[in-house]
Amino acid sequence: MPDIAIIGAGPAGTSAAVYAARADQETYVFHDGGGTTREVDVMENVFGFPEGVSGPELVSLGREHARKFGAEFVDEEVVRIGRTDGEAYEIETTADSYEARGVVIATGASYESPAIKGVDEFEGQGVSYCVECDAYFYRDSTVAVVGAENYAAKEALMLLDYTDDVQVLTNGSEFAADPDLRQRLDDEGIPVRTDRLDRLTGDESVQAIETRDGESIAVDGLFVALGAAGGTDLAEMLGVATEGQYVRTDGSMETNVDRVYAAGDVTGGQRQVNTSVGEGTRAAINLLEDFRDTGEYVDYQKLDDAKSEDGKPEATAD
Numbered sequence: 001m002p003d004i005a006i007i008g009a010g011p012a013g014t015s016a017a018v019y020a021a022r023a024d025q026e027t028y029v030f031h032d033g034g035g036t037t038r039e040v041d042v043m044e045n046v047f048g049f050p051e052g053v054s055g056p057e058l059v060s061l062g063r064e065h066a067r068k069f070g071a072e073f074v075d076e077e078v079v080r081i082g083r084t085d086g087e088a089y090e091i092e093t094t095a096d097s098y099e100a101r102g103v104v105i106a107t108g109a110s111y112e113s114p115a116i117k118g119v120d121e122f123e124g125q126g127v128s129y130c131v132e133c134d135a136y137f138y139r140d141s142t143v144a145v146v147g148a149e150n151y152a153a154k155e156a157l158m159l160l161d162y163t164d165d166v167q168v169l170t171n172g173s174e175f176a177a178d179p180d181l182r183q184r185l186d187d188e189g190i191p192v193r194t195d196r197l198d199r200l201t202g203d204e205s206v207q208a209i210e211t212r213d214g215e216s217i218a219v220d221g222l223f224v225a226l227g228a229a230g231g232t233d234l235a236e237m238l239g240v241a242t243e244g245q246y247v248r249t250d251g252s253m254e255t256n257v258d259r260v261y262a263a264g265d266v267t268g269g270q271r272q273v274n275t276s277v278g279e280g281t282r283a284a285i286n287l288l289e290d291f292r293d294t295g296e297y298v299d300y301q302k303l304d305d306a307k308s309e310d311g312k313p314e315a316t317a318d
């Protein structure tokens with residue numbers, strides 16, 4: 001089991017990975033090919049780069065740095081985080097699932113609201129951004145998930161725990177979930193509609209979605225799952241407090257959930273590379289400190305000093 005799972009391989013996640021891996025904790029860094037830096041041609045205010053640096057170049061150097069200390073980069077989109085029966089966290093990606101003792105959420109700022117009239121007005125009154133949090137309120141109701149990728153497909157399947165009446169609405173986009181997820185939707189009888197959506201209607205809460213073609217799709221609940229799961233979506237699955245599109249942390253970057261930290265743009269604030277790097281650093285150092293406090297920290301230097309005859313250290317907690 002990896003010690004630390006870092007969700008996001010931008011400046012925040014990668015700097016956390018440098019510290020975690022260098023402290024010889026088994027560190028997995030998940031990334032889905034997105035991230036803000038992808039779009040940045042040149043940044044002139046990043047510490048250590050007087051000539052400027054592009055976003056992709058910066059991230060590539062950061063990853064090389066973290067890899068040097070043993071961090072493992074996993075090119076998979078995280079779609080769900082939960083707790084195991086024990087004290088660990090389970091990280092589910094589109095391809096696999098992993099367990100870790102500590103988590104750093106460093107997914108950058110992403111919060112996509114669909115361009116459908118009434119979505120903001122009905123938030124909390126039929127519109128939800130969190131299946132894990134709100135599906136319970138829609139037991140045996142008619143629900144839809146708006147989204148066109150793996151995340152939407154996973155959320156739709158998750159809703160089956162609460163109701164049989166689930167559909168996916170891509171809002172005009174081509175449905176781009178992986179083939180095995182599409183097959184699972186088919187097997188479960190979850191229809192995928194590609195109509196362009198215009199507005200939500202209802203009195204106190206949502207009752208229907210009008211399409212641009214004037215059709216009315218009756219729903220009691222609409223779950224938004226656009227793009228990849230954002231940091232707040234993942235955070236809410238764990239009961240981590242969020243504020244609007246941001247994850248709430250204290251000054252040490254810790255959330256209200258044990259051994260779950262957040263860093264970088266996902267926490268709001270200045271949304272700059274240098275601050276993201278600083279927050280990633282702080283998150284990793286404090287998480288390592290938590291491991292020490294609970295006796296879970298493995299000090300490999302000490303183990304090296306006391307290597308057994310076959311040269312393999314026997315892992316024991318401090």
Ligand SMILES: Cc1cc2nc3c(=O)[nH]c(=O)nc-3n(C[C@H](O)[C@H](O)[C@H](O)COP(=O)(O)OP(=O)(O)OC[C@H]3O[C@@H](n4cnc5c(N)ncnc54)[C@H](O)[C@@H]3O)c2cc1C
Nearest residue numbers: 008009010011012031032035036078108264265271272273
């Ligand atoms: C056009 C533009 C110009 C900018 N110029 C500057 C500048 O000049 N100077 C400056 O300091 N800052 C600048 N910024 C801001 C800077 O890019 C961000 O502050 C910084 O990248 C934030 O780092 P981060 O690690 O928090 O998030 P990001 O860099 O956004 O990284 C997020 C990571 O999370 C991963 N991820 C997200 N969701 C998932 C998921 N579900 N599963 C797996 N992985 C996931 C992504 O793959 C990515 O690796 C600019 C931003 C933009 C858009």
